[in-house]
Amino acid sequence: MSKANQFLKEEDAVSPVIGVILMVAITVILAAVIAAFVFGMGPPEQAPQASLRSSADNIDSGITGIKLEHQGGDAVVISDSRTKLTLDGTAVTILLDDTNQSFDAGEVMYVTKDDNGFYIDNFKNTSSSFTNQSNIVTAGETANLKIIDVTSQQLITDMDVRF
Helix, strand or coil, rough: CCCCHHHHHCCCCCCHHHHHHHHHHHHHHHHHHHHHCCCCCCCCCCCEEEEEEEEEEEECCCEEEEEEEEEEEEEECCCCCCEEEECCCEEECCCCEEEEEEECCCECCCCCCCCCCCEEEECCCCCCCCCCCEEECCCCCCEEEEEEECCEEEEEEEEECCC
């Protein structure tokens, strides 16, 4: 028997081994795809899409704050667990009666300042509980207001307000 015939006889087992390897690979890939659908690799959360407008506003006796108007789009839930508000990098405290205040189209909210920090509320806050209410910034300066959706970690709005 020649050496060429000897090699041909020993190659019979190669094809079934490759077939088994391919079947295992296909099974693993199918299992990964099914697991991805079952365990929720769905689309990521999306921040509310809203048109917000801000402007400087006279709060009380010459004290200026920020008037925030919702001009249209999705409702923005203003709460510590759903949104984060910052003014020039400083956190804004939410002073709303309802813990999940829905900020809808046509509504207005106000950002004010006192000695303890910045506040957002749905009315011009001239409460006696404030200590030394003051202007957010001096005339001619600009303040930066950011609203971030906590759930999706996306920016809802980033506005500069000139006083």
